[in-house]
Amino acid sequence: MDTMTEQLESPPAHEVRAGYSEITPEQGERIRARLSDEKILDMYENMVRIRRFEERAGRAYQQGKIKGFCHLYIGQEAVAVGAMSALEEKDYVVAAYREHGHAIARGLESNSVMAELFGRATGCSGGMGGSMHIFDTEKHFYGGWGIVGGHIPTAGGIGWAIKYREEGAVCLCFFGDGSVPQGAFHETLNMAALWKLPVIFITENNLYGMGTALERASSVTDLYKKALSYDIPHHTIDGQNIFTVWETIDACAKEARETGTPSFLDIRTYRYRGHSMSDPATYRTKEEVQDAQQRDPIQRLHNWIVEQEIATDEQLQDIDKAMKQEAKDAEKFAEDSDFPPVSDIYDKVYVDWSWDIEGPEVK
Helix, strand or coil: CHHHHHHCCCCCHHHHHCCCCCCCHHHHHHHHHHCCHHHHHHHHHHHHHHHHHHHHHHHHHHCCCCCCCCCCCCCCHHHHHHHHCCCCCCCEEECCCCCHHHHHHHCCCHHHHHHHHCCCCCCCCCCCCHHHCCEEHHHCEECCCCCCCCCHHHHHHHHHHHHHHCCCCCEEEEEEHHHCCCHHHHHHHHHHHHHCCCEEEEEEECCEECCEEHHHHCCCCCHHHHHHHHCCCEEEEECCCHHHHHHHHHHHHHHHHHHCCCEEEEEECCCCCCCCCCCCCCCCCHHHHHHHHCCCHHHHHHHHHHHCCCCCHHHHHHHHHHHHHHHHHHHHHHHHCCCCCHHHHHCCCCCCCCCCCCCCCCC
């Protein structure tokens, strides 16, 4: 634990807000020594894929093609892509309701996710979950969840299963800063610390819980301090730097695989849109959003890739065009897909057990 803490010393929160972790020459050298240029370009492409997907989904929602709630991930792409890039296929992911980006970063196809938003049978949850309930058990993707903080104990349960089965895997659990005051957060961190469950708890701290600023809702704004009570590794990092996210998750995952040690990360990021599509975000100024966009994670990586001559500006623009087309094609795929039949309303209500449960005879 001490070794990992030395490797990942957390900067002060106010420095993170100010754009603390630019991609320095030293960090760039470390990254290129560990990741191929092909992998770096893949990470860039996935961030652009999420951005263009979410923009297309937002327009579709405004046109009435998507019903219910819809929480866009625009601005936070480096958190999901950086984290997922540090995982292995056997690892698990649990997310909250702002999870389109996580699902795509984990490898779910744009067609499948968009069709789910449209409520179509070809969606990853058969059109029954919609925007907030994207699942794919083959990808070990067990979220979104609509109840604030309600999914955190599920991650603890997955961590227990990993340990019981000796899988050598880890579980990432994503949630917003509004989940931290919930009892489920504290209960699960306490159990994970006691039982040494390989779970990495990640607060995607975009500084607002719905429309309430963090400092108005929490007496402690440096959220990493919440983990002090449970004596587990804790770090505050800049979520707009994809390499910082990747390095941190990679180190935490290694520790979790080797010792079962859980960790808690306060990842500072920023959402450019409102809490949901129905939120005009009048609680913050246009200047604040514009200032945050100066640290855009995609543009930051774009500039670095060009500077390092990994790819040209024209090549990156071609990636952007391809991702715009992919998002457009996903919308058409969703529109052309059928709704699930009405009879499916009775399906997946109860579990069909595939094994016998032994126990006392019920008389």
